[in-house]
């Protein structure tokens with residue numbers, strides 16, 4: 001009787017693994033690496049779009065909104 005072991009290839013370190021606990025990654029470390037790449041990429045784009053003036057305007061708008069909801 002032969003047992004078929006299903007293996008997966010980690011997209012981060014390209015290692016073959018069996019444990020699906022952190023699938024599709026081989027380990028938490030590789031899952032974190034992928035998350036970090038994705039997060040850093042999207043954060044860089046978002047921070048480019050918002051300059052200081054826009055952040056200030058956004059803050060004022062939020063304050064006005066908060067005052068309106070109080071009344």
Ligand SMILES: [Zn+2]
Nearest residue numbers: 010013026030
């Ligand atoms: Zn890996």
